[in-house]
Amino acid sequence: MMADLDYYELLEVERTADDKTIKTSYRRLAMQCHPDKNPGCADSEAKFKAISEAYDCLKDPQKRAAYDRYGKAAFEQGGFGGGRGGPQGFEGFSDIFENIFGEFMGGRGGGGRQSVxxxxxxxxxxxxxxxxxxxxxxxxxxxxxxxxxxTCHGAGAKPGTSAKTCGTCGGHGKVRSQQGFFMVERACPACHGAGQVISDPCVDCHGExxxxxxxxxxxxxxxxxxxxxxxxxxxxxxxxxxxxxxxxxxxxxxxxAHELFERDGTTLFARAPISFTTAALGGAIEVPGLDRKVHEIRIPSGIQSGKQIRQRGAGMPVLNGRGHGDLVIQIDVETPTRLTAKQKELLEQFRETETGEECPQSSGFFSRLKGMFGD
Missing domain, CATH: 2.60.260.20 (Urease metallochaperone UreE, N-terminal domain)
Incomplete structure (x- = not known):
């Protein structure tokens, strides 16, 4: 009979044919034996149905993979047709698919109780x-x-008893139902996928x-x-x-949040105010580190606000590694606000000796203003 022929023979293609070749051959054969072109010819009608069935299978990668391995048995009884237990012990197309791709897709192979x-x-x-x-x-x-x-060591059953195989799913943990062309598989409502039921639960955990x-x-x-x-x-x-x-x-x-340090990866940042005399003359400041050491930071003469000084190896340790990041100190030059009479007098004397070269940025700025607007 036409329906008993191999799908590849029906479509007149090799088993290694690609999708395009299979589709082209199907269209050619379908045009030749279509009932509209062969009215009243029972053989043509039968062949048209057979090649349509073959093409419907081979155009789908999953169906084709199952057919290549199991033949038409993949779609009989437990496959797309009805109950469990196909002619060769198969449990439906979903089980066959898991047999083929289970080790890659995390499937359970040939069926059995759902993994807990x-x-x-x-x-x-x-x-x-x-x-x-x-x-x-x-x-x-x-x-x-x-x-x-x-009490039950996790079994859920009262000591001295044990769980029994679920009668609804037969211990598989899953049940199937037919929905149109497809078989739908879901967790067993009786055992909730465990495959077993506890008739005498543990009094302490109530079966959990x-x-x-x-x-x-x-x-x-x-x-x-x-x-x-x-x-x-x-x-x-x-x-x-x-x-x-x-x-x-x-x-x-x-x-x-830390009151002194901020962190970016292994680098620690801190702001350090210094007097304007230290900024002008240079010197050193001491900064306590998170390593409980006092780090001496050398201040070069003439340093400006916002300048950063880096202390190598005084930052955060490298997680699961060796070494430390750096400690970065940003300098803030502080202008004095509470001067004694003597200090004001000394500053007045200093101002009288200023030539403008002491602060080139400010003198340059005012010179540019004069150039823009005139004297």
């Missing part, structure tokens, strides 16, 4: 000081979390396999952490239901 989902991951926000971020620290945190039930507890955990915060750094505590999240593995706990770090 691990517990949920948790988030904990922790605020630390910049000094603690610099040096690192050991901290203890307290979290309320679902942990494995000690987990209970709420307050837990204290020790956390090591490494030196050099920054705002938003995430620390993962494996297996310290929510316990999974009915013995499933736990999730993880993620600690997100937040750095408190």
């Amino acid at each position: 989902r691990r517990g949920a991951d948790l988030r904990y926000d922790m605020e630390i000081t910049l000094e603690e971020a610099f040096a690192g620290k050991q901290a203890s945190i307290t979290v309320d979390v679902a942990v494995q039930c000690d 396999g987990r209970v709420e507890r307050t837990k204290t955990l020790d956390v090591r915060i490494p030196a050099g952490v920054d705002e938003g750094t995430r620390i993962r505590l494996t297996g310290e999240g929510e316990a999974g239901a009915q013995g499933a593995p736990p999730g993880d706990l993620y600690i997100f770090l937040h750095i408190k």
Whole structure:
């Protein structure tokens, strides 16, 4: 019979033919045996139906892959037609697709109970000081979390009893229903995807396999952490239901604002006001660092406000690495506001000796103004 022929033979193409070749051959054959061109010819009508069926399969990459491996058995009974248990033990097209692509797509292969989902991951926000971020620290945190039930050891069933295979899904954890041309697969409503039901639940966890507890955990915060750094505590999240593995706990770090330093990566920034005499004559200032050392910053004579001086290696440590960043000091020249009579007298004497060359920027500015508007 025409319907029993191989799809590739029906379309007169090789099994290695590409999509374009298959489409071209189908159109040619369809025009030749279309019922409108062959009125009353039963053979032409049968061939037209057969090549249409073949093309409908081979034009779809997923259907073609299943056909290449299993032939028409991929679409019989458990495939696109009806119940479970196809002629060769297949469980429908979705199972066949998982057989072919499961290891790449995370499928479950040839079927069976749905894998139990691990517990949920948790988030904990922790605020630390910049000094603690610099040096690192050991901290203890307290979290309320679902942990494995000690009474039933996570099984969910009363001690001495056990869960039974779900009668609705047969232990697969999934049920299927026909919706038009497609089979729709969803979690079993009776066992919620577990594949098992507990008729005699544990009195402490009520069948969940987990209970709420307050837990204290020790956390090591490494030196050099920054705002938003995430620390993962494996297996310290929510316990999974009915013995499933736990999730993880993620600690997100937040750095408190510092009264002296600002941070950009491993670089620390600070502003240092200096007297106008130090700015004019030069000198040194002492700045305490986060490393608990006093850093001497040399001030060159004639320094201006806004000038930055870099102290190598006095910044934040490199996270999980070696070395430190830099400490950058921005100079702010402060004009005195409370002068004694003697200081005013000395400044007046200094002003009388000024020639304009002492402050070339200001003298140059006023000279340009004079050039623009005249004397």
